[in-house]
Amino acid sequence: MAGHATMRCGEFRTSYRADTTIFPTPMSRNFALGGVVVLLLAPLVLNAYYLNLLIQIGYYGIAALGLNILVGFTGQISLGHAAFFGFGAFASAWINNSFGIPVILSIPLAGLLTTAVGMIVGVPAGRIKGLYLAIATLASQFILEDFFARAEWFTGGSSGSLANSISLFGYQMGTDQRYFYVVLFFVVVMFLFGANLLRTRDGRAFVAVRDHYLSAEIMGINLTKYRILSFGISSFYAGIGGALYGHYLGFVSAEGFTILLSIQFLGMVIIGGLGSVMGALLGTTFMVLLPEVMTSLVGTVGDLLPGLSQGVAYIKQMAIGLAIILFLIFEPDGLAHRWKMIKAYWKLYPFSY
Amino acid sequence: MNKRVIPTAMAAALAGLVAGPAFAADMINVGHLAAYTGPTSDVGKPYGQGIADAMNYINANGGVGGRQIQFETVDYSYNAPQAIATYKRWMASNPNVPVAIQGWGTADTEALVKFVSNDKVFFMSASYSGHLTDPMGKSERTKAAAPYNFFYGPSYSDGCRGVVQWASEDWKAKGSAGKPKFVHMGDNHPYPNAPKEACAAYAEELGFEVLNPIVYSLKPGDFKAQCLSLKESGANYAYLANTSGSNISLVKSCATVGVDTQFISNVWGWDENAQAAAGDAGYGVAWVVGAAGWSSDAPGMETVRAVSKVSDPSGNEARPLHYMRAVCGVFFMRDAMLAAEKMDGGVTGTNIKAAMEQMTDHVPAELEGVCLPSTWTPEDHRGTNQVLVYKSTPNGFENVYTATLERRSEWLGW
Numbered sequence: 001m002a003g004h005a006t007m008r009c010g011e012f013r014t015s016y017r018a019d020t021t022i023f024p025t026p027m028s029r030n031f032a033l034g035g036v037v038v039l040l041l042a043p044l045v046l047n048a049y050y051l052n053l054l055i056q057i058g059y060y061g062i063a064a065l066g067l068n069i070l071v072g073f074t075g076q077i078s079l080g081h082a083a084f085f086g087f088g089a090f091a092s093a094w095i096n097n098s099f100g101i102p103v104i105l106s107i108p109l110a111g112l113l114t115t116a117v118g119m120i121v122g123v124p125a126g127r128i129k130g131l132y133l134a135i136a137t138l139a140s141q142f143i144l145e146d147f148f149a150r151a152e153w154f155t156g157g158s159s160g161s162l163a164n165s166i167s168l169f170g171y172q173m174g175t176d177q178r179y180f181y182v183v184l185f186f187v188v189v190m191f192l193f194g195a196n197l198l199r200t201r202d203g204r205a206f207v208a209v210r211d212h213y214l215s216a217e218i219m220g221i222n223l224t225k226y227r228i229l230s231f232g233i234s235s236f237y238a239g240i241g242g243a244l245y246g247h248y249l250g251f252v253s254a255e256g257f258t259i260l261l262s263i264q265f266l267g268m269v270i271i272g273g274l275g276s277v278m279g280a281l282l283g284t285t286f287m288v289l290l291p292e293v294m295t296s297l298v299g300t301v302g303d304l305l306p307g308l309s310q311g312v313a314y315i316k317q318m319a320i321g322l323a324i325i326l327f328l329i330f331e332p333d334g335l336a337h338r339w340k341m342i343k344a345y346w347k348l349y350p351f352s353y
Numbered sequence: 354m355n356k357r358v359i360p361t362a363m364a365a366a367l368a369g370l371v372a373g374p375a376f377a378a379d380m381i382n383v384g385h386l387a388a389y390t391g392p393t394s395d396v397g398k399p400y401g402q403g404i405a406d407a408m409n410y411i412n413a414n415g416g417v418g419g420r421q422i423q424f425e426t427v428d429y430s431y432n433a434p435q436a437i438a439t440y441k442r443w444m445a446s447n448p449n450v451p452v453a454i455q456g457w458g459t460a461d462t463e464a465l466v467k468f469v470s471n472d473k474v475f476f477m478s479a480s481y482s483g484h485l486t487d488p489m490g491k492s493e494r495t496k497a498a499a500p501y502n503f504f505y506g507p508s509y510s511d512g513c514r515g516v517v518q519w520a521s522e523d524w525k526a527k528g529s530a531g532k533p534k535f536v537h538m539g540d541n542h543p544y545p546n547a548p549k550e551a552c553a554a555y556a557e558e559l560g561f562e563v564l565n566p567i568v569y570s571l572k573p574g575d576f577k578a579q580c581l582s583l584k585e586s587g588a589n590y591a592y593l594a595n596t597s598g599s600n601i602s603l604v605k606s607c608a609t610v611g612v613d614t615q616f617i618s619n620v621w622g623w624d625e626n627a628q629a630a631a632g633d634a635g636y637g638v639a640w641v642v643g644a645a646g647w648s649s650d651a652p653g654m655e656t657v658r659a660v661s662k663v664s665d666p667s668g669n670e671a672r673p674l675h676y677m678r679a680v681c682g683v684f685f686m687r688d689a690m691l692a693a694e695k696m697d698g699g700v701t702g703t704n705i706k707a708a709m710e711q712m713t714d715h716v717p718a719e720l721e722g723v724c725l726p727s728t729w730t731p732e733d734h735r736g737t738n739q740v741l742v743y744k745s746t747p748n749g750f751e752n753v754y755t756a757t758l759e760r761r762s763e764w765l766g767w
Contacts, residue, residue, distance in 0.1 A: 048445035149541055159463055159543040160433060176445060249437050251464045256434040 020199045022192065039184055043177040051176040056288045057281070058183035059244040062190045064268040065280035066237020069194065071266070072275035073203070074230035075210030076125055080137040081238055081265040083144035086257030088114045088239030089246030090148060090155045093163035103166040103247055107186075111239040117144075118235020119228050126224035129213075141259055148254035160253030163246040179248055186244060190237060195277045197233070206230055210275075267324045273334025282335040290323060291316040380423040381690060381700055383408065384443045384451040388458060391431030392571040393544075395598030396621045396675050397457060400479055401426065403672070403679025404455045406663040411683070413663070417690045417700070423449070429461070436461035437468070444472055452702045453477065453686060459509075459544035462502065469501045475705040477503050477686055479679070481620065482547040483510035486734045487766030488710075495766035499734070501706055505682040505727060506643035507740045507758070509544075509619055510767060513552035513592060515740025515756035516617040516641060520590045521559045522754065523615070523639075534587060535561040538579070538603070539594030540571040548619070551767045552592065564588055571595050573602040580607035583614055593618040593638075597627035601635070608634035615639070624673040628745050635745055639753065642743045644677035644723055646750060651722025656680075681724035684717035685709070733765060 011026075013019045023029035043051060067081045092110035096103050121140040125133055148155045155161055165174035166182055173179050197203045205226045208216035217223050246252040264287060272283020294316050331338055385404055388397030408422045416422065425443075429435040436458070443451050452475060456462050459480035466485070469476045478485065481504045490498030507515065517535065524533045535556040539545025553563045564586050569579045580603070583591055591614045593600045600622050607614070618640035625647070628635045645651045648671075660680050662668050692711065693704035714726040727736035742754040 049442070052442070052445075158541050158546060159460060162464070162467060249434060249441070250468065251434065251437045253433045253460060253464065255432055255460070 022195045022199070036184070036188060040181075043180050048176045051180050053288055053292065055176065055180055055183050055248060057285050058180075058187045059241045059248065060265075060268065060288060061241075061281045061284040062187060062244070063238045063241030064265055064272065064284045065191060065194050065277060066234040066241070067265045068269040068272070068274065068276070068280045069197070069206070069237070070230050070234035071269055072273075072279075073198065073210060074206040074227065075213075076129070076227060076230060077134045078137040078231070078234065079134055079259065079262050079266070080121065080139075080141035080144065081234070082257045082259065082261035083141045084114050084118055084235045084238035085242035085245070085261065085265075086148060086252070086254065087117055087144060087235075088242030089163070089252045089257075090161065090242075091239065092243035093161045093246050093252050094154050096164055097161065103164055104168060104182075107240060107243040107247070110243040111236045114239025114242070115232045115236040118238070119232040121235075122228040122231025125227040125231055138259070141262055145254060145257065148257065155252070155254065158254065160251055163250055163252055165250060166247055174250075183244055183248070186240060190240060191277060191281070194237075194280075198277070202226070202229065207275075264320070267320065269334075270324065271327045271334055273336030276334065276336035278339070279334050279336030282339065286323070286335060287320065290319055294319045379419075380421050381417055381453075382449050382451040383422050383424040383686075384440070384454040385424050385426040386436055386439065386454065386456045386461065387426050387428050388431045389428040391429075392599070393431045393458065393596045393621075395626070396596045396624065396673075397431070399624075399673045400675040400679045401428075401457070402664055403660075403676040404683055406660045407680045407683035408455075409663045410660040411687055417687055418694050420694075420700075424451075424455075429457070431458055431460075433458070433460040433464050437464060440465055440468060444468075444474075452700055453690070453705055455682065455686070456480070459547055460542065463543055466497050466499045466502060469702075470499070473702040473706075474501060475503070475686070475689070475702045475709075476501050477505070477682055479682070480504065480544065480547075481506050481509050481512065482543070483508040483551055483764070483767050484547065488734050489732055490766075491732065492763065492766040494763075499766075501702060503685075503706075503709055503729065503734055503736070505685055505736055506620060506678060506725065507641065507737055508735055509548040509594075510551035510764065511735065511738060511758050512619050512641040512740055513548040513594075514555045514758055515754075516592070516619075516639060516742055517552060517556045517559060517561070517590075518740075518756045518758075519639060519742045519754040520615065520617055521561070524589070529589075532560060532562045533589040534564055535590050535592070536564040536583065536586060536588040537566040537592050537594060538569060538583070539566070539592075540599070541568055542571055544596075545571070545594035548594065551764070561590070567591075569595065569599065569603055571599050573598045576603045576606040577610055579603065580610040580612050583607065584610060584612045588614050590615050590617055593622050596621045597624050600638075601627050601630045604631050604638065605634045620678075621675070623745065624675060625671065626673055628750075636747055637745065639742055639744045642674055642741045642750070642752075643725065644674065644681050646674055646677070647671050648749075649722070653716075653720035653723035656719040657723060677723055681717070681720060684720055684724070685712075685715070685727065688712070688715065688717055733760065735760060735765070 023032060063085050070076050070078055088110045091113045092106045095101050095106040095109050124136040128136060149158050165172060167173060173182055205221045208221055209223060209226050213223055268283040268287045269280060271286050273279025298315055387401030388394055389401055405426055408424055412421050427439045429439055454474055454476045456476055456478040459482045462478040462480040463482060463484055485499045485502040485504060486508055487495040487498060488500040537549050537553060557563050567579050567582050569576045593603060593616055600618060604616060616638045618638060620641040620643050623638050623640040645654060657677055657680055661672055689705045689708040690700050692708035693700045696704045698704055709729050710731045713728050716724050716726050725737045725739055729736055738758040738760055740756040741752055743750045744753045
């Protein structure tokens with residue numbers, strides 16, 4: 001789909017199968033593989049600060065891809081993604097603490113539990129859409145947040161709960177260097193699954209629902225089923241991302257999963273590019289790095305203007321808002337689209353038209 | 354355009370990192386978690402300033418036995434996950450790993466208990482939660498032993514017990530008939546919740562009728578609905594467990610609604626700023642005070658005024674009560690570090706902890722009359738059991754009662 005307009009000379013497809021490969025071109029596949037190999041080596045060279053940022057990009061990226069499946073591919077809206085992210089974090093800690101199930105298994109189990117919750121919340125989506133759906137999901141955000149603060153048995157109530165770090169074969173994965181590999185594993189699996197999903201019948205149904213729900217229904221697509229399924233899959237991603245976050249931090253508390261994080265997730269998919277698997281990762285990278293970059297820029301400029309360093313917290317928050325507005329105006333298709341344009345520029349050079 | 358911005362910006366980030374604080378082997382690394390923003394910033398600002406000023410003052414006056422304290426202040430906005438993330442960053446910042454941390458809130462301090470005991474980091478919090486007082490985990494109430502946690506002042510539970518004791522005396526003195534009614538008010542958050550059960554149990558013991566708690570937000574707002582519930586409940590004494598910013602709103606809302614309940618509060622619940630903001634509505638509030646006030650003429654106030662000049666060279670700024678407690682906290686830590694220096698291994702988290710646990714009725718030398726004499730033992734981290742109850746009046750703050758609580762073993766960690 002993605003690379004059609006910009007395929008190299010000599011690259012062509014003769015079958016539908018070849019037209020729906022996970023990676024549009026062999027080149028892009030090699031780049032992705034190369035990227036993973038480079039990342040495998042990252043813990044050897046990078047310090048904890050950069051690894052921490054990469055880990056953040058990993059678990060937020062998984063959750064953002066989930067939201068992108070819901071918003072970008074199925075055309076629904078959710079203002080409650082952070083609550084599902086949090087639910088996954090609490091669920092994984094709860095499964096591990098109460099039943100002694102190893103963390104590496106409790107993470108996917110938490111994903112499944114979150115899926116169940118997501119599908120329940122998605123039920124209204126079968127009937128309502130647009131702004132009304134936005135408000136319905138907003139309600140689920142608040143219901144879940146309140147649940148987190150009160151369900152002592154599940155979340156530890158307002159004091160939160162501790163999440164153990166992962167141990168594999170008696171090997172503690174608590175440090176950033178080791179946890180990085182855990183997150184990388186989940187990122188690769190979840191993104192491959194996400195890219196694959198869109199090649200399937202269900203994935204095409206999602207896109208059909210997004211593009212024109214009436215036409216989709218006339219073609220025999222069960223709208224209610226696919227809308228709810230989309231909520232389920234999106235929540236599964238959020239749950240996995242949240243669980244990874246919880247076990248990384250070692251502590252889960254309700255304060256971390258407010259509406260602000262939900263909006264940030266929306267920001268990630270909008271900045272990255274709605275309806276793009278790679279866009280979810282690009283958008284997350286942008287959103288995670290932006291505050292860090294702002295901090296260091298302010299630090300540099302702060303030496304010249306001493307008053308500025310006092311306001312770092314505000315500048316960070318404002319920069320995120322500003323970035324979203326600028327993207328909506330200048331690049332509504334997101335970073336993924338921009339990336340395609342850059343690729344096209346080089347491929348067509350000097351005869352771009 | 355973004356493709357170009359990111360690499361440049363990342364380069365800038367890298368540059369910023371490399372140019373970070375210079376490392377020196379003879380420095381003592383301390384982490385400082387502050388809440389300059391967020392729902393508790395009203396009291397977090399003066400306290401955090403006190404911590405920073407005191408450490409800078411110590412550095413300017415010979416340091417800790419000649420060694421400078423190198424500290425990083427992080428404003429975590431009262432967001433527990435952010436405090437944990439900051440802690441993890443500090444622990445990974447080899448070789449600048451802090452041996453001690455000056456922390457802030459209850460949620461984050463309690464969440465960090467296991468982390469600091471695993472990493473053996475001395476942790477002095479501004480949270481006086483009773484849950485932090487049991488270093489060995491002996492009490493059955495204790496969820497997790499907190500061997501490395503310390504705080505200066507009576508625990509929240511003891512503080513609340515102290516004001517309840519005063520309330521009981523007050524009830525008798527007024528000659529009122531019947532059972533007085535007590536109600537706990539606060540947000541559903543670890544800090545207001547910390548003394549809830551312990552204090553209610555003690556109030557019952559003293560003959561109070563304990564009503565259902567009333568929830569009001571830590572963030573200031575319009576609390577008339579809560580005030581109406583309070584009025585309806587007929588409570589005689591309402592314990593305000595939030596910080597002063599939220600309490601100002603509550604006291605004012607309740608004055609509008611016409612509540613005549615006696616408000617009692619904890620150590621963070623009232624101060625000079627709160628009284629100034631609340632005006633007439635604030636008179637009569639009785640609460641716990643943990644150190645001398647700014648206008649006190651105690652000999653140690655000389656030092657506090659000198660400390661204050663670190664951030665206010667003019668010396669004009671009147672510091673609220675929390676500032677003095679912050680200064681006390683840092684000087685107790687300094688004394689423990691001085692003692693730790695003479696031990697095997699020098700200034701490590703474990704040695705600072707051991708030195709703290711040897712203190713008996715200790716007051717830092719320069720702060721005579723400012724800080725309460727404090728005692729910590731390896732089995733008991735209730736630094737003091739003395740609760741000074743003050744009342745806000747039009748003529749200023751008056752010490753109306755001093756409760757000396759028993760050190761009951763079943764109260765440990767509760």
